[in-house]
Amino acid sequence: MKKILVIHGPNLNLLGEREPGVYGTDTFESINDEIVSHALSYGMHCEVFQSNHEGEIIDELHLARKKFDGVVLNAGAYTHYSYAIRDAIAAIKIPVVEVHLSNIHARDAFREKSVIAPVCVGQISGFGKYSYLMAVDALNYRWKASEENEQA
Numbered sequence: 001m002k003k004i005l006v007i008h009g010p011n012l013n014l015l016g017e018r019e020p021g022v023y024g025t026d027t028f029e030s031i032n033d034e035i036v037s038h039a040l041s042y043g044m045h046c047e048v049f050q051s052n053h054e055g056e057i058i059d060e061l062h063l064a065r066k067k068f069d070g071v072v073l074n075a076g077a078y079t080h081y082s083y084a085i086r087d088a089i090a091a092i093k094i095p096v097v098e099v100h101l102s103n104i105h106a107r108d109a110f111r112e113k114s115v116i117a118p119v120c121v122g123q124i125s126g127f128g129k130y131s132y133l134m135a136v137d138a139l140n141y142r143w144k145a146s147e148e149n150e151q152a
Contacts, residue, residue, distance in 0.1 A: 001045055002143060005068045006035055006132065007060055008050035009076030015101075023101050024128045031129045035072075038133045042140045054078055058088045065092035069143070072135040074099045079114045090119040095142060097135040100125035 008028070011018060016027035032048045039046035047068075049060050057075065064071050071089075073096050078085050089096045098116055103126030117123050122138055124131045 001043055002069045002139075003045045003047075003067065004039055004070045004072060004136065004139060005060070005064045006032070006046060006048045006072045007057060008048070008074050009057060009078050010052040011076055012074060013050050013052070026129050031132065034129060035132045035136065039136050042136070044136070044140070046136075054082055054084060058084055061085070061088040061092055061096075065094055068094065070094055070139040071096040072099055072132060072139070073097070073116070073120070074101070074132070075116055079104070079116055081115060083115060086116045086119055089116055095121040095139060097121055097138055098123040098125075099131040099135045101128050101131055102126060 013028050015023055015031060016025055028050070036046045036048065051057050051060070057078065061071065061073075071092075071094065073089075075082065075085055075098070079098070079100070096119070098114060098120040100123075104114065105125070114123065121142065122135075124134045124138070127134060
């Protein structure tokens with residue numbers, strides 16, 4: 001059974017309350033329930049972690065390398081300037097999919113650049129809570145393709 005970790009960065013614990021026009025009205029808890037259920041539909045075990053602190057996110061990424069097969073990461077504002085999180089992703093050697101609820105490329109100029117994107121296997125943004133579900137899909141398809149290539 002594949003194991004994935006979903007990491008939510010700063011302020012995402014306030015989903016449902018925080019800027020609903022940008023981030024939607026679904027609560028943090030309901031989104032997490034949907035992610036876990038979606039992963040389970042593929043036979044994946046999914047755990048969820050949230051922190052408003054950069055160092056805790058880095059520590060969790062480091063731990064993930066030994067416990068999980070992949071990571072879904074919404075680094076929030078850290079996306080745009082945390083070279084420390086970028087370096088942690090590069091160091092762990094498991095696939096990390098970057099996600100954002102909003103389309104970061106259609107927002108403030110400072111939000112358009114992701115310093116973590118170059119070390120992630122992909123980026124999904126702009127689909128609200130479905131960005132997370134699409135990231136789970138992407139990891140599943142990635143692993144299925146890898147298994148098919150090994151069998152060929």
